[in-house]
Amino acid sequence: MATLAIRNVTKNYGDLEVLRGINIDADDGEFLVLLGPSGCGKSTLLNAIAGLEAISGGDILIDGSIVTGLEPRERDIAMVFQSYALYPTMSVRKNIEFGMRVRGVPPGERRAAVEKVAQTLQLSSLLDRKPSQLSGGQRQRVAMGRALVREPKVFLFDEPLSNLDAKLRIEMRAEIKRLHQNLETTIVYVTHDQIEAMTLATKVVVMRGGVVQQVGRPQDIYDRPANLYVAGFIGSPPMNFIPADLTVEGERIQARIARNGAAPVAIDVGPITADRAVLAGREVILGVRPEALTEAGEAVRPGKVAIDATIEILEPTGADTFAVISLGGAAVTARCHPRAFHSRGPARFELDTASVLIFDPGSERRID
Amino acid sequence: MNAVDSAHLGARPRTALPTTQQRSDGFAIAGRIAIYATLIAFALFFLAPLVVMLVTSLKPADEIRSGTFLALPVAPTLEAWSKAWTSACVGVNCIGVAPFYLNTFLITVPATVLSTLIGAINGYALTQVEFRGSRFIYGLLMLGCFTPYQGVMIPVARTLGFLDLAGSLSGLVLIHTIYGVCFTTMFFRNYFLDVPKELTRAARVDGAGFFQIFFAIMLPMSLPIMVVTVIWQFTSIWNDFLFGVAFTTGENAPIMVALNNIVNSSTGEREYNVDMAAALLAALPTIVIYVLAGKYFIRGLMAGSVKG
Ligand SMILES: Nc1ncnc2c1ncn2[C@@H]1O[C@H](COP(=O)(O)OP(=O)(O)O)[C@@H](O)[C@H]1O
Numbered sequence: 112m113a114t115l116a117i118r119n120v121t122k123n124y125g126d127l128e129v130l131r132g133i134n135i136d137a138d139d140g141e142f143l144v145l146l147g148p149s150g151c152g153k154s155t156l157l158n159a160i161a162g163l164e165a166i167s168g169g170d171i172l173i174d175g176s177i178v179t180g181l182e183p184r185e186r187d188i189a190m191v192f193q194s195y196a197l198y199p200t201m202s203v204r205k206n207i208e209f210g211m212r213v214r215g216v217p218p219g220e221r222r223a224a225v226e227k228v229a230q231t232l233q234l235s236s237l238l239d240r241k242p243s244q245l246s247g248g249q250r251q252r253v254a255m256g257r258a259l260v261r262e263p264k265v266f267l268f269d270e271p272l273s274n275l276d277a278k279l280r281i282e283m284r285a286e287i288k289r290l291h292q293n294l295e296t297t298i299v300y301v302t303h304d305q306i307e308a309m310t311l312a313t314k315v316v317v318m319r320g321g322v323v324q325q326v327g328r329p330q331d332i333y334d335r336p337a338n339l340y341v342a343g344f345i346g347s348p349p350m351n352f353i354p355a356d357l358t359v360e361g362e363r364i365q366a367r368i369a370r371n372g373a374a375p376v377a378i379d380v381g382p383i384t385a386d387r388a389v390l391a392g393r394e395v396i397l398g399v400r401p402e403a404l405t406e407a408g409e410a411v412r413p414g415k416v417a418i419d420a421t422i423e424i425l426e427p428t429g430a431d432t433f434a435v436i437s438l439g440g441a442a443v444t445a446r447c448h449p450r451a452f453h454s455r456g457p458a459r460f461e462l463d464t465a466s467v468l469i470f471d472p473g474s475e476r477r478i479d
Numbered sequence: 480m481n482a483v484d485s486a487h488l489g490a491r492p493r494t495a496l497p498t499t500q501q502r503s504d505g506f507a508i509a510g511r512i513a514i515y516a517t518l519i520a521f522a523l524f525f526l527a528p529l530v531v532m533l534v535t536s537l538k539p540a541d542e543i544r545s546g547t548f549l550a551l552p553v554a555p556t557l558e559a560w561s562k563a564w565t566s567a568c569v570g571v572n573c574i575g576v577a578p579f580y581l582n583t584f585l586i587t588v589p590a591t592v593l594s595t596l597i598g599a600i601n602g603y604a605l606t607q608v609e610f611r612g613s614r615f616i617y618g619l620l621m622l623g624c625f626t627p628y629q630g631v632m633i634p635v636a637r638t639l640g641f642l643d644l645a646g647s648l649s650g651l652v653l654i655h656t657i658y659g660v661c662f663t664t665m666f667f668r669n670y671f672l673d674v675p676k677e678l679t680r681a682a683r684v685d686g687a688g689f690f691q692i693f694f695a696i697m698l699p700m701s702l703p704i705m706v707v708t709v710i711w712q713f714t715s716i717w718n719d720f721l722f723g724v725a726f727t728t729g730e731n732a733p734i735m736v737a738l739n740n741i742v743n744s745s746t747g748e749r750e751y752n753v754d755m756a757a758a759l760l761a762a763l764p765t766i767v768i769y770v771l772a773g774k775y776f777i778r779g780l781m782a783g784s785v786k787g
Pocket residue numbers: 124127129147148149150151152153154155156
């Protein structure tokens with residue numbers, strides 16, 4: 112168990128800057144998820160934490176002490192790789208105990224440790240098989256077992272579930288979460304899957320192009336994304352972005368969404384703030400989660416604004432039905448009750464004004 | 480062929496079938512006969528010299544003189560074999576090929592083991608460890624593969640002299656090891672190129688060092704290519720003549736040099752049967768190796784291409 116600190120870490124491959132000044136702190140027992148699209152530098156950062164990849168600048172601290180120049184074995188970490196990287200000529204047992212053999216752990220202790228981990232991960236009946244005789248899910252478990260048997264300060268996972276089919280992925284996700292709850296060890300987990308990040312993390316780091324976009328608890332990142340990129344990356348279906356004009360109305364700020372052949376929709380977005388006042392009279396982008404836009408009831412409730420629109424597409428998913436309408440020139444998705452609409456055509460929606468976010472189209476940042 | 484035909488025909492109405500099917504069966508059989516005939520002809524063509532050698536080695540001297548060289552022995556005898564093994568004259572020493580056999584094993588086995596092991600370590604280092612200049616070093620090693628023996632004779636002679644190994648078996652082990660490392664490195668490097676880097680990374684996280692990773696993980700994985708390399712090295716070192724004749728003298732000569740000396744040193748009447756027996760004896764180990772490990776040889780050669 113340990114804290115982890117990443118201070119100004121940079122990494123270049125020749126002229127290519129893969130990590131550009133990364134700063135992250137993880138508490139003891141944190142489940143830190145590095146989230147971002149493919150190629151954004153997640154694996155590079157994880158390998159840097161592991162000591163598998165030298166960094167070009169900055170420092171990495173585990174439990175308060177600098178490990179930057181240390182070999183992986185001196186950092187007391189364990190890692191699960193995307194391809195599992197099982198030793199192909201060794202049995203499952205040999206795979207799991209390899210690290211202990213290298214460190215000269217006596218056979219009795221090794222056996223006990225392997226049995227314990229095998230039990231946790233339901234590998235007991237597979238211990239004498241070779242990796243080539245295992246299914247994808249079983250290989251994944253062995254890879255986990257090899258890491259778990261170590262009881263290290265920090266676990267590192269590089270997209271451990273990306274090679275599993277959808278059902279198994281969800282099962283293993285729950286399994287990993289349970290393991291973390293039992294072990295309470297610090298975990299750094301890399302994924303490009305925002306659902307995995309939301310479900311597992313105690314802290315999410317959203318990355319893009321070697322730059323950290325936002326660090327925060329999953330719900331905070333969902334509710335208050337720092338910029339348009341994070342807002343669009345997290346959430347499915349993604350957040351709606353609607354162009355609007357900001358105006359000052361007395362002590363309050365109003366956003367107006369222009370409409371084709373109809374009066375603009377005026378939304379009260381709260382009292383004047385210094386940052387928002389700067390944007391007054393300019394075009395901004397409103398961020399609206401699909402669940403902030405739903406079918407309207409008989410009367411418009413307080414804190415809501417009614418919007419009349421034509422449903423262009425209806426997408427039933429069982430739990431919800433998504434209705435796509437046109438608003439301010441954008442295709443906007445509303446999350447509705449499954450029995451609210453049965454056909455396309457004119458309908459009335461209501462927008463929850465308190466959850467509307469405002470982004471500056473220039474800097475792409477959220478403006479409060 | 481048949482499978483394709485019937486699958487193809489299956490889609491058409493059954494009534495139209497018989498004539499077409501008979502004709503295509505006829506073609507198939509004719510084709511097969513042609514293929515076998517050609518294969519057998521080629522096999523005979525390539526086997527003929529071996530048969531002649533074997534037949535000749537089993538004949539007594541007077542039968543060789545009287546009969547044609549293709550005639551089977553009337554009174555087959557192993558006399559020539561035993562003479563070749565124990566008492567044929569190699570130059571002025573009439574001691575047979577036996578001691579030279581031992582020499583060649585003493586050269587071939589250590590040189591094969593050493594060059595294979597070094598090649599494996601090189602291949603591992605060149606593919607799994609990132610270091611500056613690895614491509615350049617590999618380029619230099621490849622240059623070694625394309626350097627003909629003749630080109631390095633004088634430098635090798637001087638080096639062996641300098642190391643005080645001139646004319647010794649250890650000297651030949653050294654040359655064959657060095658010369659072989661180019662090839663063995665190439666084999667192992669190309670094989671290890673397909674091994675994902677995450678494997679060595681996982682082992683590093685597990686705490687293993689360079690040689691622990693090599694011996695515990697890479698070497699056991701490389702069995703197919705190791706068989707190829709061992710066969711390749713064993714055969715080319717066993718069959719070497721040039722280094723042997725240039726850098727050894729007298730009793731230290733390897734088998735191929737001794738064989739040459741036997742054939743050239745028969746004064747008076749040529750003992751073809753003894754020459755043939757000696758030649759077969761000289762070729763025997765490589766033949767045995769191919770028979771025993773040939774299956775793995777083909778498999779090892781294919782391994783890279785199938786994976787890639
Ligand atoms: N050894 C390397 N040499 C050059 N570029 C590399 C190397 N490894 C990774 N990269 C580049 O660094 C970037 C980040 O890679 P990576 O960390 O693997 O991304 P992610 O794991 O987020 O998909 C990519 O653009 C990749 O092409």
